[in-house]
Amino acid sequence: MSAHSHSLVVEDLTVSYRRVPALHHVGFSLSCGNCVAVLGPNGAGKSTLLKALAGLLEMETGSVSFHGRRMHGASQEFAYLPQREMVDWDFPTTVRGVVEMGRYLRVRWWRRFSKEDRNAVDAALEAVQLTALQDRQISALSGGQQQRVFLARALAQEAHVLLLDEPFTGLDQPSQEGLRGVFRRLRSEGKLLLISHHDLQTVPELFDGVLLLNGELIASGTVQEAFTQDNLARTYGTRVFSGVNHGLAI
């Protein structure tokens, strides 16, 4: 996909829930500076893939390497952004408080925040345009703003691979636009974004690449290469769209 290609390499990844595999022998490689959609029907293993990459689930087989280094469990390079309904929005914390959590693992438990930490938090808030709202309690935000808070936390953590579970779900048009702007900016800064998504209509405008999953990997590549009628039919087990333009299903 680009010059310094293949920063994230996944090989033969299998993940099971109670011995029942949800993802079978998935392998792909992606390069930094990309925004990739993880697509597939319900139960296809989209969340499972993201959680496995984040180290939230055990890998049964396979390996994940980033920049040639094999990843083992916990890593600061990867940041997982939970689905919104998984978060306790009444937690007594502010926008800034959540972003500061991204620095917690860099600072010793009992140490105070350094100037560098504070600057990183400021920069992360600035990057997602939440500086003005930094003292708000997190439930007093719109859906798009809530997504951006967690993005800012990932930035403060200095993560390079951002794993997002359905961030666009339930957002109105302006919020989607705002989030998309932030994604573009992160991509141009060389981050790799993996985003599970279910609205196929918006794939070509939002993403550079796709991973099509249905328990196993059906296809991966740029939107041009892989987001084809054929692959979609194989992923969803049915013809999804009636209109076809230039081999792209839109």
Place this chain on the structure above:
Amino acid sequence: MDWLFEPFQHVFMQRALAACVLIGFLNGFLGGFVMLRRMALMADSLSHSLLPGLAVGVLLFGLAPAGLFMGALSAALMVALGAQLLARGARVKEDSALAILYTVAFSAGVVLLSFVKVRVSLLHYLFGNVLGVSNQDLWVAYGVAVVVLPLLVAAERPLQLLLFEPSVARSQGIPTGLLSVGLVVALVLTMVSSLQAVGVILLLGLLISPAATVYLLCDSYPALLWGGGALGVFGSVSGLWLSYWLGLPSGACIVLVLGAMFCLAYLFSPRYGLIAKLLRARHFHQESLSRWEKPGHHHGH
């Protein structure tokens, strides 16, 4: 000012005051963690399971504080860990397992206490008596505070990650299992040290009310913890003071004062109080009404 300080001229009241400050702060501080971790039900179960431990302690060692302490501690730890084991091995979830274990343990405690030769009143352990705290009781509370508080303060940040997003915290290499067990142990130690003052039944009020009150007033995690501690001290001391002048049981007075503070916050909290919520709803309602009544929507003309 005599009416304010007079009660504390008695030695037994001075001891009670020291106990109130110590366990009030300890419980109030810990309460924030217990509330955010949703352990209130577990805390309730654990507090009841202290009783059989006390009974065994009395049977084996008489009324020696060390025996009581060890008995209560081991009983509570057994119930806490037993519930987790039960929940792991069977279809029954942890809350149900806890409910079974603690009622069984409580009943065992009642039965055991009826065998105790030493004249101990059951009521004493159910409701406590802060006026009866001994020097040893104070040392226990002091020791627990010295061990538990610095650890909780040192682990404040990783605990916050655990409370906010347990799974993410684990993925980032935070020892979530160790921290969870640590919280339960801190909880049990705190309960055992508060037993003499407020008793098995009222423990929970002292633990949860201050944190729940502060939770209605602020959006900051450190403020929840330290504010909870401060409110715990204030509530305990003023409850003690009231109980002196009114001649009423001290544990109940303390919990009533804490309950009253919670009610005030529930009603009058500027952001999360009931009245603020009603006023806000009315404000929005009128605002939208006035928007509809702009030109073009007038009737009659």
